Amino acid sequence: MRSIRVIAFCVAWLLAPFVSLAQEEVPLLRQRVTDLTNTLTSSQIHFLESTLRGYEDTTTNQIAVLLVGSVPAGSIEEFAVRVFDKNRLGQRGKDNGVLMVIAKDDRVIRIEVGYGLEGVLTDAVTSHIIQRQVIPRFRKEDYYEGIQAGVDAIIQAIGGEYEATTKGEEAPLIATFLFFVALVFFFGFILPFMAGRRRAVIGSGRHWYHSGWGSMSGWGGSGWSSGGWGGGSWSGRGGLSGGGGATGRW
Amino acid sequence: MNKTVLVVLIVLGALLLLGLILVGWGVSVYNRIVTTEESVKSAWSQVENQYQRRYDLVPNLVETVKGVAKQEQTVFENVTRARASVGQLTVTPEIMNDPQAMQRFQQAQDALGSALSRLLAVAENYPQLRSVEAFVTLQSQLEGTENRISVERRRFNEAVQQYNLMIRRFPGSIIAGMTGFTEKVYFESTAGADQPPQVKF
CATH class of the missing domain: 3.10.310.50 (Diaminopimelate Epimerase; Chain A, domain 1)
Incomplete structure (x- = not known):
């Protein structure tokens, strides 16, 4: 008898948020x-x-x-x-x-x-x-x-x-800015660095290069999704x- | 020999880890209570703002109605007196922890509310007021302010409810008890005191 009441109480407690939402x-x-x-x-x-x-x-x-x-x-x-x-x-x-x-x-x-x-x-x-x-x-x-x-x-x-002024330009502006920062970073720093690595360690060079591209496409992706803010x-x-x-x- | 040392070290390490987890948990619960308390405070300041806004509207409203309905002295006196007693209250954020102070605040505000709606009800008897631009504007401002008050009161009560639940429900209550958080007072809805049904705009 008591266990039924306990179970009923638990069920009611679990359902409470849904009931209040439905109301x-x-x-x-x-x-x-x-x-x-x-x-x-x-x-x-x-x-x-x-x-x-x-x-x-x-x-x-x-x-x-x-x-x-x-x-x-x-x-x-x-x-x-x-x-x-x-x-x-x-x-x-x-x-x-x-x-x-x-x-x-x-x-x-x-x-x-x-x-x-x-x-x-x-x-x-x-x-x-x-x-x-x-x-x-x-x-x-x-x-x-x-x-x-x-x-x-x-x-x-x-x-x-x-x-x-804020909505029309802010989001794309930031996205473009980040994109360029990423580009500069990539070509000015990572690429020479990787090229150096490749020359030095021939065996693992490919691996380095690939991980570099992976993170790059991640950057670009986040930039675009915030750029497509007004749609949908x-x-x-x-x-x-x-x-x-x-x-x-x- | 070496094994027992290892076991002791492992047990000590586990205890230390458990202690760290407990402290981390306590800190996060504490921070959540603090955040919730802040939201109660900001909800309260909104309530106060709206009451202040009504308080500031009163003199103009009284003057405007007086211009047409000079003979309704008692109504004006009631409003002025109720406003004065609201002005005498010193309201600090501490009021949220003090049921008596909250009750005094509510009584004074409700008295002003009902005096004001009495004033508007009387004003209904003077159709010429309808064509006074200032009166129409003030009336809609007062109506809007009453509505804002009820919205902010509801939000305040919701914030208090969330806060009170947090410090009374089980794990939170331990931290709240240790760090001295106490329950806060709700606004009670005073049925009919602030909005008598006869005033329909």
Whole structure:
């Protein structure tokens, strides 16, 4: 009898983390525009997505849009922070992400602003955008137009905050630099050294030479993978938010 | 003879190795506790920042509402008094180890919160305030600040929970006990005290 209870306890203890994960119900965003309600057409999503991608490429600011039917539990403010937390919108350290959550059936919208953009997208500005740009269109059931107007207004409000100079050049620059350092190192130091070794110890020369190439290709590989930083499936870049932004109902 | 010396040496070596491993383990656990405690502290400073932000908003808000609703003296007085009692608190990071100080802090902040929402509820009776730009801005700022407070409070509680678990669960508790780490205090959610339901923006 007791052993069964012990086993049951152990199983419960082992399962606890999975159960708490299952309860969360927070969507993982795989693209910038996520519509769980089938409100937007695929070409509308595509257009919004490309607007946001272009904006992200030039500024590193990450804006994401999420449409849900209704908020799973709690307030939309809480939900928005959870989604933001899970997806980490914005760059790590800059916290320059913005999340627009629309709960269509609850008729409520929230714009959650990352810490780094709170200075330009203040609560008042965000609330203004919701009241003036988004809600009048949502009232007419023009969801796409409302979202688009909201996104445009957000982009306009952020303006020149965070230029893309860092993202566009930093990673490739470092990769190229390291690559050249490796090249110089290789041709200026290792190769002559190896050549010397080969002449001196004829038997093990080949072995030395090969290990040299192996480490060389390792260098180049790591340089390229960090160079291919912007590609692949989209995700947040480690930004955080702290409840800044505004909520509106229609 | 030679064999016994060897055995003794091996046993000594094993003991020394075990000791080193134990010390290394203790140091790593200690460092992890320190890191977690730091994250509690930084979470607390965020909580304080947001409360400070609300505190700083109050005078402007009161002045703006006063401009239209002069006769609501008691409401203004309540807000001013609640703000003053918040201002009198001296808050040091030590508050996290002191349940009573934490309770005093919470009571004062909650009193200010409810006085403020009373003020906003009263302001609802003056539709002309809606067209005062400054009021609309302040209202959205206050709303945002209340939301930030609740976010940072939740994060603080999560950080405290992680820390408390670490120093109370078995292996960590030994190191915590030896090095004098103590449990920290949670924020209790005061049901309805800071956000009465009648205020909907």
